[in-house]
Amino acid sequence: MAEFPQLSDNQTFLAFISYSTIVISKMMLMSIITAFFRITRKVYANPEDALAAGKGENAKKFLRTDERVERVRRAHLNDLENIIPFFCIGLLYSLSNPDFSTAVWHFRLFVAARIFHSIAYLTPLPQPNRGLSWMIGYGVTFSMAYRLLKNKLYL
Amino acid sequence: MAEFPQLSDNQTFLAFISYSTIVISKMMLMSIITAFFRITRKVYANPEDALAAGKGENAKKFLRTDERVERVRRAHLNDLENIIPFFCIGLLYSLSNPDFSTAVWHFRLFVAARIFHSIAYLTPLPQPNRGLSWMIGYGVTFSMAYRLLKNKLYL
Amino acid sequence: MAEFPQLSDNQTFLAFISYSTIVISKMMLMSIITAFFRITRKVYANPEDALAAGKGENAKKFLRTDERVERVRRAHLNDLENIIPFFCIGLLYSLSNPDFSTAVWHFRLFVAARIFHSIAYLTPLPQPNRGLSWMIGYGVTFSMAYRLLKNKLYL
Numbered sequence: 441m442a443e444f445p446q447l448s449d450n451q452t453f454l455a456f457i458s459y460s461t462i463v464i465s466k467m468m469l470m471s472i473i474t475a476f477f478r479i480t481r482k483v484y485a486n487p488e489d490a491l492a493a494g495k496g497e498n499a500k501k502f503l504r505t506d507e508r509v510e511r512v513r514r515a516h517l518n519d520l521e522n523i524i525p526f527f528c529i530g531l532l533y534s535l536s537n538p539d540f541s542t543a544v545w546h547f548r549l550f551v552a553a554r555i556f557h558s559i560a561y562l563t564p565l566p567q568p569n570r571g572l573s574w575m576i577g578y579g580v581t582f583s584m585a586y587r588l589l590k591n592k593l594y595l
Numbered sequence: 596m597a598e599f600p601q602l603s604d605n606q607t608f609l610a611f612i613s614y615s616t617i618v619i620s621k622m623m624l625m626s627i628i629t630a631f632f633r634i635t636r637k638v639y640a641n642p643e644d645a646l647a648a649g650k651g652e653n654a655k656k657f658l659r660t661d662e663r664v665e666r667v668r669r670a671h672l673n674d675l676e677n678i679i680p681f682f683c684i685g686l687l688y689s690l691s692n693p694d695f696s697t698a699v700w701h702f703r704l705f706v707a708a709r710i711f712h713s714i715a716y717l718t719p720l721p722q723p724n725r726g727l728s729w730m731i732g733y734g735v736t737f738s739m740a741y742r743l744l745k746n747k748l749y750l
Numbered sequence: 751m752a753e754f755p756q757l758s759d760n761q762t763f764l765a766f767i768s769y770s771t772i773v774i775s776k777m778m779l780m781s782i783i784t785a786f787f788r789i790t791r792k793v794y795a796n797p798e799d800a801l802a803a804g805k806g807e808n809a810k811k812f813l814r815t816d817e818r819v820e821r822v823r824r825a826h827l828n829d830l831e832n833i834i835p836f837f838c839i840g841l842l843y844s845l846s847n848p849d850f851s852t853a854v855w856h857f858r859l860f861v862a863a864r865i866f867h868s869i870a871y872l873t874p875l876p877q878p879n880r881g882l883s884w885m886i887g888y889g890v891t892f893s894m895a896y897r898l899l900k901n902k903l904y905l
Contacts, residue, residue, distance in 0.1 A: 468680055521826065532770070602845060671831065679834055
């Protein structure tokens, strides 16, 4: 891991930019989906938001939870717990001069697994669809972390 | 996006350091505000914490939820969902040789929008104050993501 | 902060890679611990998951919450709220040419504090074990943020 090529010549880093931007944008879509269900199903967490659905005392009944909204929120939190570590580890990994082809397949597998994970969570598809796609994404990140720690530890 | 200038000559990257450090520090303040309300209102999530408010059986009644605490926690989670993606996308964007002035206005708009978002959430201000500030921050991050993907895709 | 050494010659950055990879891997272990308790205690959040514990109507009773699972989830969320900001701020800090020894001691203290925090949360140990370890990690991140903003602000 001694060699860090210049960023502009680093094909792995350029690929990482594209893949991580796609998967983080996907994660951000979860906010839109949550907002969509909150508004169409009139399910709010804050009194000032519930005023969009009813005035005064009437608004209070829209301060509630809804299984559809909670499902999107769980999917969003799962994205945060998995996509952000992928970004952190993947950034360091892509700067540590890995084999280009190996690295790009790591990124591809992760992005595909997480897109499928969202579909499996929101549809919902029966297990083990979601479980397996979670496991693949998790394995990709651990594989990059393992390589970072194996090559050379600076402690 | 072919050119990555040296980091020390990269004015955009230096500006990104300042703005992102400010907005992440702001996010971290949410932990302090949560702790403040938990302690002053005696609202705890863990039995070992509730012992600060009462001994033995008496402690159990402080294992409760409180609208004030929950509001700060929602604001904190919203920060995680929005400020972390801004950091990830903004870091890559600031390394991809964008126009300096365009980039800095992206950062300024985002930081101002998120500070106002926290004020609007915690006061709380009536809608659409919070909704609009959320939308501005979201739009800034998407605008940077769009530019990263438009310029050149490496897949 | 004017000088950014080359990444491959940057001992601080190399140390940051090792420490941050370790502490992010630790954070990811929380997912495994959550899954372990969900499966062994038969506590599920999604109907399609609960089918692993019982068929048809019988599955519904496993859609429940459990204090053991909730505790791990709180610890995981606390990790997200603290370890991700450490990564973001620490990355920028390690690129800003800090004193090597000071930087490495920041990283060491943070990683040790967060590992102890997880032990204190999951055991659970009596307070102030968890509170103090949280505070140390928080202080380390703020100390790096302070240095980034003090040296030179580019606004």
